[in-house]
Amino acid sequence: EPEVTQTPSHQVTQMGQEVILRCVPISNHLYFYWYRQILGQKVEFLVSFYNNEISEKSEIFDDQFSVERPDGSNFTLKIRSTKLEDSAMYFCASKLTNTEAFFGQGTRLTVV
Amino acid sequence: AQKITQTQPGMFVQEKEAVTLDCTYDTSDPSYGLFWYKQPSSGEMIFLIYQGSYDQQNATEGRYSLNFQKARKSANLVISASQLGDSAMYFCAMRGSYNQGGKLIFGQGTELSVKP
Numbered sequence: 001e002p003e004v005t006q007t008p009s010h011q012v013t014q015m016g017q018e019v020i021l022r023c024v025p026i027s028n029h030l031y032f033y034w035y036r037q038i039l040g041q042k043v044e045f046l047v048s049f050y051n052n053e054i055s056e057k058s059e060i061f062d063d064q065f066s067v068e069r070p071d072g073s074n075f076t077l078k079i080r081s082t083k084l085e086d087s088a089m090y091f092c093a094s095k096l097t098n099t100e101a102f103f104g105q106g107t108r109l110t111v112v
Numbered sequence: 113a114q115k116i117t118q119t120q121p122g123m124f125v126q127e128k129e130a131v132t133l134d135c136t137y138d139t140s141d142p143s144y145g146l147f148w149y150k151q152p153s154s155g156e157m158i159f160l161i162y163q164g165s166y167d168q169q170n171a172t173e174g175r176y177s178l179n180f181q182k183a184r185k186s187a188n189l190v191i192s193a194s195q196l197g198d199s200a201m202y203f204c205a206m207r208g209s210y211n212q213g214g215k216l217i218f219g220q221g222t223e224l225s226v227k228p
Contacts, residue, residue: 031213031214033214033215033216035216041220042203042218042219042221043157043203043205043216044218045216045217048213048215050213056213056215091157093157095214098145098214100147100159100162101147101159101214101216102159103149103158103159104156105154105155105156106155106156106157108155
């Protein structure tokens with residue numbers, strides 16, 4: 001069964017460092033998303049991506065964040081200068097059209 | 113603005129019994145979708161069931177059913193014949209107007225514990 005794959009599963013980084021979280025969405029899907037979940041809290045929307053551009057972003061998704069779909073298969077989230085409060089589980093999701101979104105297993109980011 | 117509310121932070125149920133997890137929502141969109149996801153302790157988000165705002169029948173998927181009461185703006189998840197493996201966090205989510213990019217708005221979640 002096709003699935004969304006995220007790497008790495010866990011990343012530890014120093015405050016101020018850049019991190020790139022990687023995702024391989026399901027191959028024929030058209031819509032791509034990043035969400036985050038701070039430990040013990042609800043899942044929050046960060047950004048949606050369609051037709052090679054951002055279609056919507058939340059207020060969390062400030063200038064420190066960027067997304068790319070560089071090669072038609074990978075979908076990346078970059079955080080330029082990480083802060084302690086960026087520590088969270090980051091989920092990538094994809095969907096075909098007006099269907100349910102399929103989530104990856106998440107990347108746990110720890111900023112120290 | 114759209115909002116999802118789950119008022120039960122934690123629930124306990126005896127194995128083999130049914131349990132209802134509450135979800136209420138608020139939206140001004142005439143067209144929307146409601147979802148339930150399960151998050152086990154391993155962390156992944158597993159899609160369970162979907163209800164469209166124009167669907168006439170309540171959605172069912174195996175042991176999961178969605179009690180959709182549009183006038184009350186509620187979309188409760190019913191799990192029949194609970195199993196130990198159902199112990200997890202459950203999130204209700206809503207997708208609003210399609211031209212907003214189809215993002216999901218999640219509730220705070222309900223942690224379900226199934227007792228043997």
